[in-house]
Amino acid sequence: MRGRTARVAAPVAAVVGTVLSAANEGSSILAGRLGATGVARLVVNFVVPFLVASWGALSTHRRGVGNTPDAERVTGA
Numbered sequence: 376m377r378g379r380t381a382r383v384a385a386p387v388a389a390v391v392g393t394v395l396s397a398a399n400e401g402s403s404i405l406a407g408r409l410g411a412t413g414v415a416r417l418v419v420n421f422v423v424p425f426l427v428a429s430w431g432a433l434s435t436h437r438r439g440v441g442n443t444p445d446a447e448r449v450t451g452a
Contacts, residue, residue: 380436384428392421 396404396417403409409417 380429380432383432384425387428388421388425391424395420395424 399420400409400413400416403413
């Protein structure tokens with residue numbers, strides 16, 4: 376994974392991970408009852424969106440989206 380992929384995926388993971396963590400673990404965090412299992416869930420809430428966004432960025436780059444005959448037909452290039 377290169378820097379460009381991480382720059383695309385990190386903000387997505389930050390936003391999605393924060394929303395998921397607030398929705399799924401918010402009450403435990405506020406009550407101060409976040410154990411080892413809760414911490415593991417928090418980590419997953421950020422890692423999974425990062426991996427999905429990375430996969431999307433990499434697959435788009437590898438396919439060369441924008442360099443297809445369909446893209447030329449649509450854009451007139």
